[in-house]
Amino acid sequence: xxxxxxxxxxxxxxxxxxxxxxxxxxxxxxxxxxxxxxxxxxxxxxxxxxxxxxxxxxxxxxxxxxxxxxxxxxxxxxxxxxxxxxxxxxxxxxxxxxxxxxxxxxxxxxxxxxxxxxxxxxxxxxxxxxxxxxxxxxxxxxxxxxxxxxxxxxxxxxxxxxxxxxxxxxxxxxxxxxxxxxxxxxxxxxxxxxxxxxxxxxxxxxxxxxxxxxxxxxxxxxxxxxxxxxxxxxxxxxxxxxxxxxxxxxxxxxxxxxxxxxxxxxxxxxxxxxxxxxxxxxxxxxxxxxxxxxxxxxxxxxxxxxxxxxxxxxxxxxxxxxxxxxxxxxxxxxxxxxxxxxxxxxxxxxxxxxxxxxxxxxxxxxxxxxxxxxxxxxxxxxxxxxxxxxxxxxxxxxxxxxxxxxxxxxxxxxxxxxxxxxxxxxxxxxxxxxxxxxxxxxxxxxxxxxxxxxxxxxxxxxxxxxxxxxxxxxxxxxxxxxxxxxxxxxxxxx
Numbered sequence: 364x365x366x367x368x369x370x371x372x373x374x375x376x377x378x379x380x381x382x383x384x385x386x387x388x389x390x391x392x393x394x395x396x397x398x399x400x401x402x403x404x405x406x407x408x409x410x411x412x413x414x415x416x417x418x419x420x421x422x423x424x425x426x427x428x429x430x431x432x433x434x435x436x437x438x439x440x441x442x443x444x445x446x447x448x449x450x451x452x453x454x455x456x457x458x459x460x461x462x463x464x465x466x467x468x469x470x471x472x473x474x475x476x477x478x479x480x481x482x483x484x485x486x487x488x489x490x491x492x493x494x495x496x497x498x499x500x501x502x503x504x505x506x507x508x509x510x511x512x513x514x515x516x517x518x519x520x521x522x523x524x525x526x527x528x529x530x531x532x533x534x535x536x537x538x539x540x541x542x543x544x545x546x547x548x549x550x551x552x553x554x555x556x557x558x559x560x561x562x563x564x565x566x567x568x569x570x571x572x573x574x575x576x577x578x579x580x581x582x583x584x585x586x587x588x589x590x591x592x593x594x595x596x597x598x599x600x601x602x603x604x605x606x607x608x609x610x611x612x613x614x615x616x617x618x619x620x621x622x623x624x625x626x627x628x629x630x631x632x633x634x635x636x637x638x639x640x641x642x643x644x645x646x647x648x649x650x651x652x653x654x655x656x657x658x659x660x661x662x663x664x665x666x667x668x669x670x671x672x673x674x675x676x677x678x679x680x681x682x683x684x685x686x687x688x689x690x691x692x693x694x695x696x697x698x699x700x701x702x703x704x705x706x707x708x709x710x711x712x713x714x715x716x717x718x719x720x721x722x723x724x725x726x727x728x729x730x731x732x733x734x735x736x737x738x739x740x741x742x743x744x745x746x747x748x749x750x751x752x753x754x755x756x757x758x759x760x761x762x763x764x765x766x767x768x769x770x771x772x773x774x775x776x777x778x779x780x781x782x783x784x785x786x787x788x789x790x791x792x793x794x795x796x797x798x799x800x801x802x803x804x805x806x807x808x809x810x811x812x813x814x815x816x817x818x819x820x821x822x823x824x825x826x827x828x829x830x831x832x833x834x835x836x837x838x839x840x841x842x843x844x845x846x847x848x849x850x851x852x853x854x855x856x857x
Contacts, residue, residue, distance in 0.1 A: 370405065370406055373405035373593070376405070377401045381398050385667070387624075387665070387666050391626065396471055397592070400466075400589070401597070404590050404593035409590065412590060415582045415586060443536070443541055444566065446533070447533040447536065447573065448576070451530045451574050451578065452577040454529055455582070459585030461522050463585055466589070469512060472512065479504060480505065483501055530574065534571075541567075542563055613641065613772070614640050615639040615662060615673065615803055616674045617638070617661070618636055619634050622661060622668055622670075630669065631654050631657045632654045633825070633826045634671070635826075637821055637831070639803045639805055643819065644806060645821055646807070648811075648847070649847075658805075658823070662805050663684055663775050664682055667681060675773075684773065686771065689766045689768075689771035691763050691776050693777045693778045696762065697758050699742065703719060703739040706764050706765050709766060709767075710768050719739065722764045726763040728764040731753070743758075759779075760783070763776075763779055772803065773803045773804075773805070774798060774802055775804075776795075779795075780810060811851050817834070819833060820833065820837055829842070830842050
């Protein structure tokens with residue numbers, strides 16, 4: 364019970380820290396490794412160090428009594444035992460370092476093993492695993508990673524065996540030396556045979572206790588190494604939210620913004636300057652990889668510009684615009700919770716039934732809710748009992764409802780209709796126009812029929828703004844946008 368309380372408390376602290384970390388940190392393997400090590404320490408070592416301290420304390424009390432019995436007879440008897448304890452302690456510390464080194468350097472491979480386990484047992488990947496027959500390849504990689512782990516573990520075991528031999532030998536030698544000294548003292552008449560017998564037993568038990576204490580100390584040292592990873596993660600600086608929550612509706616300004624992903628050598632966005640005003644819908648248009656989704660995350664404050672700055676109402680944006688941005692991202696979240704929970708997460712403080720239903724009507728998701736067996740109280744997804752799965756388009760409508768429910772002054776829509784049929788998409792275009800009333804809307808879409816809802820188009824190519832203007836003006840300019848629009852239109856005409 365106590366161990367689970369300790370684990371729950373520390374794991375909660377790690378999850379809280381990870382949920383408030385900068386979103387761009389998740390783009391790096393180093394951060395994911397740090398988080399994995401912190402969670403491992405929280406689940407295993409936080410309680411282990413408490414447990415080992417308890418063992419050490421109780422062992423010290425017993426050892427202290429035996430120590431007094433021995434030292435009152437002859438302080439000389441302590442020397443062999445102290446030397447043996449030093450050897451045992453050194454070995455225990457070395458074992459702790461070796462084990463920590465194994466787990467520390469194996470963190471990324473361990474994450475990959477867990478990823479492969481999830482892929483092999485997932486419903487989503489399961490379709491392709493069965494259809495393409497990829498189970499053998501994935502299982503092979505999983506076995507390969509485990510074999511690498513076992514090879515490293517064999518080296519650790521070999522070093523620990525040598526350490527165990529050194530520990531046993533040093534304690535055995537120490538006990539023999541003590542017994543020899545006790546025999547000499549008895550022979551010289553310094554102590555009688557009864558005292559010699561008591562002293563011999565006490566010295567032998569003290570050696571055993573000393574070995575146990577040294578081993579406990581080594582375990583505490585090992586725990587401390589892992590807990591240092593936990594401390595370092597929990598000590599990460601808090602995210603500077605800058606122009607954050609509850610900022611009034613205003614103008615979002617990109618001032619020569621550039622962004623380079625962590626570890627990348629080339630920027631994904633170069634020198635972008637644009638303005639997003641209340642009551643205006645701006646559509647980002649361009650080929651895949653042109654930087655549209657990166658700009659969407661920059662607009663939401665999830666990424667911090669590498670160069671230039673973003674300002675909202677004249678204030679520099681340095682963190683997520685919580686409370687000021689409602690968003691539907693291309694990789695939207697699908698919470699395996701009730702439909703009401705899925706939507707209310709957009710704005711928890713105002714989530715009564717009327718608010719939820721209003722958002723659902725605006726996102727044209729009211730028919731999805733009505734089709735569920737328990738309406739708003741239906742659990743979505745099939746991971747848990749009683750759950751109902753949705754089509755991708757229905758999930759997207761739920762996510763869009765969540766974005767509408769946020770009722771934020773800025774709305775970011777990244778491919779908001781990618782999983783919806785053309786008839787439903789056409790119905791939503793009018794909704795997008797209504798949504799822009801009093802709000803600034805940034806929309807990304809590859810469907811140029813949806814672009815008609817935008818007041819202004821910003822065309823990206825290679826992470827740079829190459830064209831900007833109204834649809835008709837860009838068609839007449841016969842540039843990149845006109846080419847992409849006519850190319851898509853030809854598919855329908857043909």
